[in-house]
Amino acid sequence: MNASPTDLEEPIPFIRRRPVRLIIYAGLGLFVLLMVIWPLIAQLNDPDFQKHIAEHRVMVGMSKEQVLEAWGGPQTINTTFTKEGIRREEWIFEDWESAASVKHRYLYFEEGILNGGWFQGSGERLPTQSPSNPHSPKARP
Numbered sequence: 001m002n003a004s005p006t007d008l009e010e011p012i013p014f015i016r017r018r019p020v021r022l023i024i025y026a027g028l029g030l031f032v033l034l035m036v037i038w039p040l041i042a043q044l045n046d047p048d049f050q051k052h053i054a055e056h057r058v059m060v061g062m063s064k065e066q067v068l069e070a071w072g073g074p075q076t077i078n079t080t081f082t083k084e085g086i087r088r089e090e091w092i093f094e095d096w097e098s099a100a101s102v103k104h105r106y107l108y109f110e111e112g113i114l115n116g117g118w119f120q121g122s123g124e125r126l127p128t129q130s131p132s133n134p135h136s137p138k139a140r141p
Contacts, residue, residue, distance in 0.1 A: 058107065062114045067091070067107065074107070087111055093119075 046052060052059050053070045074091035081087055093105040105119035
C-alpha cells in the first residue's frame with residue numbers, strides 16, 4: 001500500500017495559517033496607521049495650540065513663543081548649529097520639588113519649532129509664580 005503525498009505532509013503550524021497571518025498583519029497595519037494619524041488628529045483639533053497653552057502643556061510643532069506662554073522661560077538654553085547651518089536649541093527647565101530635589105525637563109527646538117523633549121511625569125508645567133512683594137534693592141545716595 002502506497003501512501004499518498006497528502007498523508008505524508010505535516011500539519012501547518014497555527015501561526016503560519018493564512019487567516020492568522022492576515023489578522024496579525026491587519027493588526028500591525030492598523031497600529032502603524034494610528035501611530036501616524038493620531039498626532040495629526042490632535043493637531044487638527046487644536047491648530048493654533050491655544051487649548052494646550054491654556055492647560056500648560058507643550059506639543060511637537062509649537063513655536064518658541066507658544067512654549068514660553070505654556071511653560072514660561074527655561075533656566076538654561078543651549079544653542080548649537082549643524083553643518084548645514086540649522087539652529088538647534090535645548091531648553092532645560094528646573095522644577096524644584098523641595099530644597100534638595102529638582103526635576104529637569106528638556107525641550108529640543110530646530111529653527112524655532114519644538115521637535116521633541118524629555119521629562120518624567122506629567123506634561124503639564126505651571127509657570128512659577130513671582131512673589132507678591134518682591135525684594136528690590138534700595139539705591140544708596
